[in-house]
Amino acid sequence: MSDINTYGIQGSIVTPTSADYEKAIARNSATSVLRAGYIVYPTSTNDISLAVKFALAQTPRLEIAIKGGGCHSSTNSSTEGGLVIDLSHYKAVKVSDDKATVAIQGGAIWGDVYTEVEKYNLVVVGGNVWFVGVGGFITGGGHSHLSGALGLAIDNLVSATVVLADGRVVKCDREVEPELFWAIRGGGSQFGVVAEFVVKAHPARGSALVGALAYPGTELPNVLKVLKEHLQAQPVGSKLTLGFARAPPHFYPGIMLLPYVEGSKEESEAAISGFRNEVKPVFEQIFHAPNFNIVSHGSDEFLSNSPPRSLIGGVGFKEMWEDVIGHVFGEWIAFTENEDRKGCFVLWEFGVRDKVASVPSTDAAFALREPHYYAVITGRHTQPESDQPTRDWITKIVSYVSEENKKRTGKLYQTPVNFALGPDYASVEDIFGDNVERLRKAKAKYDPTKVWSRGWVIEPASS
Ligand SMILES: Cc1cc2nc3c(=O)[nH]c(=O)nc-3n(C[C@H](O)[C@H](O)[C@H](O)COP(=O)(O)OP(=O)(O)OC[C@H]3O[C@@H](n4cnc5c(N)ncnc54)[C@H](O)[C@@H]3O)c2cc1C
Known part of the structure; x- marks a missing residue:
């Protein structure tokens, strides 16, 4: 040694x-x-x-x-x-002189990025939480509150600097090393260390209504009715998250609506008026955040005070099927009756889908381009004994939603790397679908001996 x-x-x-x-x-x-x-x-x-x-x-x-x-x-x-x-010590963020792009070192978190771009009245497509890392988020695809208007994070990647398996440093974009650029957009950490991401900068999108409206669990059918109406004419700058959560002091099963709605106070309040008038929240805390930096910092305190053990699994689905959501609600109630698991929650993310779906599934390694909403099933607990039951529960919910989606659409949706529980719970095929063969060729070129062997390991194609 x-x-x-x-x-x-x-x-x-x-x-x-x-x-x-x-x-x-x-x-x-x-x-x-x-x-x-x-x-x-x-x-x-x-x-x-x-x-x-x-x-x-x-x-x-x-x-x-x-x-x-x-x-x-x-x-x-x-x-x-x-x-x-x-x-994490390599995290500088620099806005270009023409304000068209932002160079982000590979260890930045989204809070570093938003804090810097806010100074220039700009925004980039990134995570909805400050402490999430840019590196994993972008190499995994990157669904943002802004994706309805601006696409995924990878759709906004202009170029990258990558340290390869042999230690060489290369730049890639759509013209230079295009296969590497294709592979890192969704292919996780299988091709090298992305030392720098250069992403498109967009003009700041102004204020947005955010916060939470809470309802008792018995109101689920009525909340879904209002949600269905909203989704029929959803404004591009709107993303509504429906959550199942148990809140203190009683930890009764409850429903949360977490809106992100861009626009003036009047416009955004009008967009969610049904959730106040047609169903009555038992609690509401709504405010107008002036910019995305504040929006994305909103849930940090809540999330950073989480129990120490958390596990996330996600699944894409095509439509807001009330029976599927109702079934998962029952499963969630049963699972969270256990004292150590009462902090587990389910989030159903309803954003505008067309922009993400307008990109072909062959444009990048990230494969899920069918119009989709997605659910994120989050386990949070303290005791190691809850790890495996929680993984099993997440897997059960993910499989159920995925199978129901397949029955109703005839299609098996891929699982984005960012929402996959781990390599033991989703295969390379589950993640990359038809892009696996092309990834195998890229792996043979850039990492033939599998130096990058953590995560969803791609088998290099034999020549
Ligand atoms: C609270 C919370 C909210 C989230 N919200 C969203 C969301 O809204 N949308 C969404 O798409 N995802 C979301 N996620 C999932 C998140 O995007 C993934 O967990 C992502 O992998 C996190 O990136 P990281 O750098 O923090 O993670 P890490 O655990 O550090 O890395 C994840 C993977 O990326 C690799 N990696 C990290 N940096 C680099 C790099 N520079 N070069 C090459 N490989 C690298 C790592 O090796 C690892 O395989 C959320 C996660 C949490 C915990």
Whole structure:
């Protein structure tokens, strides 16, 4: 084993004997933690290359994991005994002089990005929560509140700088290294470390109505009736999230409506008036956020005070089927009657679908371009004993919605990497559908020996 300190890495290095080791291997969820042998915090692309070269030079070579914001539900950004390239010290954000693009280093979180672009009255298509990482979010596709108007995060990626499996640093876009550019847009961490993303900047979209309206569970049919009417003529700047959650102090099963509706106070309040007048919320906290930076920071406090263990699984579906939602409501109530699992929630995300669906499914590795809404099933608990029952419950709900969708549309929808529970619960085919073969060819070109072996590992095509 050679000494990592002789490789000239400028950023810091943590090992199991370091005082801050436990902090270095921590993730958003305790279920995503593995005990790495080395954690390298690069401060340049050269540091990333050197870390890769060190891992490859060991016998046997070290497994490498790439960590962005550390938010994925799986252990994909962690490694047992290997080397983590933790990008969290590599997170500068720079708006171009013409304000057309934003260069984001691979370890930034969305809060870093929104705080910077707000100064220029700009917005980019990114996560709806500050602490989610740009790296995983974009390489996984990236559904945003802004996707109805501006598409997915990958649809707004202009170019990227990638550190490849042999340590080389390359730039890619639609003309230069186009297959690499195609593969990283949805292909997760299977092709290298994205050291820099250059994304389109858009003029700020102004204020939006956000917050929460809460109803008792018995009101579900009435809330769905109003939601159905809203979806028939949904404005492009509207995304409504229907949530199943148990709120303190009684933790009775409840329904939440979490709106994101762009426009003036009058316009946005008019758009959700049915949810106030045709059904009566028992609680409401609505406000007009002046910009996306504030919108995206809104739920951080709630989410960062979560129980330590959280697991996420998601599924796309075509229409708002009341019977499917009603069935899942029953399953959720039954599962969350257990004291340790009462914090689990289900979110049904209803945004405008046409912009995302207007891009062919072959445009990028990300495959789900059928017009879709999606549900996110979130397990949150404290006890390790709840991990497996929660994974099983999430898998059951995801399978149920996916099968009902298939019965009703005749199509099997792919699962975006960002919403997949982990490689043990969704196959490469489930994620990439018909794009698998092309990904295999790209893998053979850019990573023939599978240096990138965490996550949904693509088998290189044999020549
Ligand atoms: C509270 C919360 C809200 C969310 N909301 C949304 C949402 O609205 N829309 C949505 O699409 N997703 C959403 N997600 C899912 C989220 O996008 C994924 O979990 C994503 O993987 C997080 O990225 P990360 O960098 O924080 O994660 P990490 O766990 O650090 O990384 C995830 C994967 O990406 C790889 N990776 C990270 N950075 C890089 C890089 N620079 N280069 C190459 N590979 C990299 C890692 O190796 C790993 O395989 C949400 C997740 C949470 C926890």
